[in-house]
Amino acid sequence: MNGICNSWRRIYAILIRHIYILRGSVPRLLENIYWPTIQMVLWGFISRFFAYGQGGASMGEVAFGTLLGAVLLWDMLFRTQIGVTLSYLEEVWARNLGHLFVSPLRPYEWWAAMMLFSVMRALAGLLPAALMAIPFYGFSIFDLGLPLLFFFLNLMFMGWWLGFLIIGMLLKAGQGAEPLAWAFTFLLAPFCAVYYPVSMLPHWLQPVAYALPASHVFEGLRALVLHHHFDAHEMVVAFALNLLYMAISMGVLQAAFNSARKAGTLLQSDA
C-alpha cells in the first residue's frame, strides 16, 4: 500500500511538473488550442462546401458527421501522441533528464505520468474546438453518444504507443530526430482512412490500413454516422491491435533506454 502511495506521489510530481509549464506559458497554451481550432474551422468550411455543392441538407449532415467528426477524432490521436512526446522533449530541452534518471522515478511511473498528462492536454485542446463546432455548424460530436467514448479510447491508446515509439527513436537517434515528433503520425494519416473509407485506397494498400487501429475507428465512425450502426467488432479489432503495438512500443522504448544507459547518453543534454 505504501509502495502504491509512493508511486502515486511520484506520478503526481511529474504531472504537476508539466502542469506548471503549461500554466506558466501562454504560447504553449495557445499552441495547444490553436491546431484543433484551426483544423476545425478549415474543415468546417470544406464540409459546408461539400454539403451545398453536393446537393441538399442531408448530404450536409453526412459531410459534417464524417468529416468534422473525423477531424476532431484525428486530433485526439495526434494531441495524445504529441503530449507524450513533448513531455519527453521538455525534459531534453530543459537539460533535466539527468536529474530524473537518477531519481527513484521508475520508467513505468514516468510513462504513466506522460500518458495522463497527454490525455489532459488533448482534452484541454479539443474540448474548446468541439464546443465551438456547435454554434458554428450545428454539429455536436457528443451526439455520437457512447460509441464516442470507444472511438476516443482507441485513438488515445494509439496516440500513447505512437508517442512511446517516437521517444524510443529519439533516445536512439538524439535530438536531431526531433521533427519525428510532429511528422511521424501524419505520415500514417493517409493509411488511417480518416476522411475516406479504406475501400478508397488501392487494394495493395488496404492491408496496411487494416493493420492500423485508427482505420477501424474511422470505419466505425462512418458506419455510425451513415448507417446508424455501431460496429463493436471494429472496436475490438482496434483495441487488440492497440494492445499488440503498445507491447511492441514498450519493448522498443525499454531497449532504447537500455542502449542509452550503456552508451552514456542519459546524462547528456541531447539524449
Next chain:
Amino acid sequence: MTVPETVKEDTPSIVVRDLVKRYGKVLAVDGISFEIKKGSITALLGGNGAGKTTTISMLLGALKPTSGSIHVLGHDMEKNRYPALQRMNFSSPYVDLPGALTVRQCLRVYGKLYNVPDVENAIDKLAEDLDLSEFIDRKVGRLSAGQKTRVSVAKALVNKPEVLLLDEPTASLDPDTADRIRGYLDGFRRDYGMTFLMASHNMREVERLCDNVLMMKRGKIVDQGTPQQLITRYGRADMEEVFLDIARGTGRSSEQGDEAQGAVRAKDPDGEQAA
C-alpha cells in the same frame, strides 16, 4: 538479529569493485576499486578525461558499467538501484533544473519524486539555510549561475540523502557564498551522517572539506589518502600542487603515480584505503 551500531557505522556507504567502462576502443574507467565510509567526505579528483564523470554516472546508475560491481547503501546498483536512489541525491551545475519552473515548484517536484513527507516545510528550511527566499518564486531560467548552483544544492538536499554525489558543488559561486555552502554541507554531514562524494577542481575546498581524496588519471585511481597525507607524500605545500604533479606526471610520487592503486596503498604510511 539487530546489527550492532558499531558495525553499522563501519559499513561502507559505497563499495566499488573492479569497475570498468569501455566505449568501443576507449577505456574510460580501468578497473577501479574503492570503498567510502559512512559519514565521510571524499573527493574524486583528476584532470579532464580522467574518468570522474563516468565513475559518478555509474555510481548513480545512469551509466551501465562494462564490468565490475557497485554497491551503494548495500544495494547492487545494477540489479536493484531504486531503493538506493531513494536515499541518494546528486547535484551538478552541468545538469540543469527545469528553467520554466519557479524555484519553489522545482523543489516541490523533486520533493515529491523523492517522497519527502512534508515538502513545503523542507523547502522553507532549505530556502532559509541556502538563502533562496529572495528568489524562491522566480523561474529557475532567470537566475544567475550562482543562484542556480544554490538551487541545485537545495534540490540535492531536499530528501536529506544518506549519500550525496556532488559535481563541483561551488562552481560559479562567489567566495562568500561558496564558503557558506561548504559550511552548510559540512554541517549536514555532521548532523545527519551523510556520505559525500564530490568531484571538484577547487583544491582549497578539497583541503577544507574532504577526509579523503581519490586521484584519477586515465581511468585509474593513481593515488589516494587524506589531503594532508598526499601533501606530505608529494612534498608540496598544498593540494593544488599535488594535483598538478599528478596531472602532469611530475613530482616526487609521480613515477609510481600511474601504477594501479595497489602499489599506491603500499606506499601509504597508514596503509589506509580511501575513506
